[in-house]
Amino acid sequence: MRGEAVPPAILPGQSPARRGRGFLAAFLRDDSGNPTLEFTIVFPVIMAMLLAGAELGMIGLRHSTLERALDLTVRDIRLGTGQVMQHDEVKTAICRRAPFIDNCDHSLRLEMVQLDPRNWSGITARPDCIDQSRPVSPVRNFRNRTQPNDMMILRACARITPVFPSTGLGRGVTKDGAGKFSLVAISAFVQEPE
Template sequence: MRRAWNRFSRFAARLRREEAGTASIEFVVMFPLLILLMATGFEAGLYSTRQALLDYAVEKSVRVLRLNPDDPPSYSEMVDIVCDAAVMVPDCHNAIQVELTPIDTETWDIDPGPVYCRDRENDYTPEIVFDEAGGGNRLMLLRLCAVFHPVFPTLGLGARLTRVSENDYAMVATQIFVTEPTE
């Protein structure tokens, strides 16, 4: 027994003095952290780009609504306008939901409730709230909800995003505008 103990203690002492393999330990510790950091940075950049393009698409569609109060676009035309401008929205026609509601200027009630997004996993599209902005000088609220799959759903930012379904997260763009007077 004593002999085995001496062998073990000599082996342990030799391991303590040995410096080979220390770079491997640093790599094993640091590599997952670097991958997590890179994945989070990529996801954040993609999220920011999509949000900026979604805001641009809403601005472009609002311009059409605001300047043409006598001939407002229908819901499907509005989706086409948004999808033409939001080039980084994959499967755009099936990923977005557009709401257009008037705001009562007597009560100034701007809270139309929660934003309803599509649930692509259950093939559910919420009721379309789209009051065509007919007539001039009306205060309108446009909300657009787009759903996306995170690129890295289990790493960094992708794991922290608020989900609307098991695999999708939502991104919302909102704009309030006044249609131009007709006379």
């Protein structure tokens, strides 16, 4: 029968070394444990890819939600309904439109910077994000008292907890002291004249 280990016949007067070789040959011929071995090698790789895919999907969902919320809020600011939105109002409007950002009121930080398009200097490369493992710092830059035709850049940074923080993509992203990573969305607009 194939698949069953048949011990070699022990003949009288056979040396222990020869008997050992016979058992070893029978052991090597036996293939009854192959599926288990393949499963233990392949399963962790497949699960890591599955968890990384789920993590990437959640990151994409949260990031697109943040981008859309920022764009809709910037549209409200740009159209200028007669009122100048301040920091807390802008933050509340973004959080109201971004349901997948957990604890948005405490994890979102905004920067609004006025730039001169004729003398471009850009904004700082590092976004102003909240690190919940450190003491609270004031908002770095938020200026919404602008003149007509001023170019403004609004940058939002949300701190997000990974879905699977110890596997695959969740382990690989750069995190702060509280174990959260940054999602950054940027939008530019020109203040319309009244």
